Amino acid sequence: MRIQLLYFDECPSWQVADARLREALAAVGNTTDVERVLVTTADAAESWGFHGSPSVLVDGEDPFAEPGAPVGCRAGCIAPLPGSAAPRQSGSWSRCSPRG
Template structure:
């Protein structure tokens, strides 16, 4: 049995993309075969919190605690750009995100969630 990963969307107030990131992530999870995934939004409000959580700009999408888009955590409370097949974007490509979710599920096959 393959269990869905935990997915967190880290965002800052005023980010124009974080709500869309929630919907994109839910859609990508379904595409990856994880229909029952919980997507948790976490507002980042300080540089210290940003570093502690692994925030690499808003939105940061963490799949099982890992940023699949290789963003380096910074203390900067700023927006983020993703490299996509269509050029820079405020959101990752849905196929890229589905691949990251699928890889996380493959890595945890047979491991129950806590």
């Protein structure tokens, strides 16, 4: 099994998601390493089939992907994960999207 965590550098929630993912794997005795993938450009996002930050891929598939959803912040910009930074107040997706 291959597990990857894709994220934007400025995503306020990726580190919390990373910790929770590792905790969940450990809780079920799964020792699979989680590869962190920093997505830095719109081209990279497209090549990964990136749906937003943070994203988890299991064997190359995003089990939480919503077809047709815009690429953007999946957690921190709208509703932060508990323990993460406060949501961004601007309402702008551009701060939470990979740079083009």
